[in-house]
Amino acid sequence: MLNIKIVCVGKIREKSTKDLLSEYEKRISKYAKLEIIELDDEKIPQNASLSLETQVKVNESKKILEKLEKYPNSQVILLDLKGKQYSSEEFAQKIESIQTYSSSTIIFVIGGSLGMSDELLKSYPDKICFSRMTFPHQLIRLFLLEQIFRAFKILNNETYHK
Numbered sequence: 001m002l003n004i005k006i007v008c009v010g011k012i013r014e015k016s017t018k019d020l021l022s023e024y025e026k027r028i029s030k031y032a033k034l035e036i037i038e039l040d041d042e043k044i045p046q047n048a049s050l051s052l053e054t055q056v057k058v059n060e061s062k063k064i065l066e067k068l069e070k071y072p073n074s075q076v077i078l079l080d081l082k083g084k085q086y087s088s089e090e091f092a093q094k095i096e097s098i099q100t101y102s103s104s105t106i107i108f109v110i111g112g113s114l115g116m117s118d119e120l121l122k123s124y125p126d127k128i129c130f131s132r133m134t135f136p137h138q139l140i141r142l143f144l145l146e147q148i149f150r151a152f153k154i155l156n157n158e159t160y161h162k
Contacts, residue, residue, distance in 0.1 A: 002032040003105040007067050009060045009112035010041040017138050024145035031152035039063045041112050053114050061117035074105040076124045083127030092151035
């Protein structure tokens with residue numbers, strides 16, 4: 001069974017969002033072993049300087065890199081605005097290709113609200129982008145889970161209407 005890990009900076013606090021995420025986690029469990037790894041985000045003061053924002057990105061990215069080092073044989077995919085955009089069918093094929101030819105573990109990374117450091121972005125060349133628009137990280141996590149679930153439905157030739 002495919003292992004999927006989602007490493008994300010920040011925690012979900014809203015009950016309604018947690019409930020939706022739990023529903024998708026349950027749905028995905030039929031197809032893959034899913035683990036959500038939440039890392040603490042750095043506090044960003046109001047009107048933070050550019051150098052402080054850069055330091056926040058570096059600190060959060062170090063936490064991500066430390067976590068990724070524990071899974072050396074995994075396929076890491078960063079969610080980044082400069083990443084490649086996929087249709088749902090293309091995303092499903094990407095997951096299938098990784099599972100078949102590359103690794104039994106896929107790790108998706110969602111950075112903090114300021115993004116990821118240059119070091120992290122250079123360390124892992126595989127990047128995807130859901131939209132050029134900016135969304136709250138809680139919604140991106142939900143979008144990712146929904147697309148993973150949809151990918152498995154597509155790969156198993158099952159209908160999906162929700």
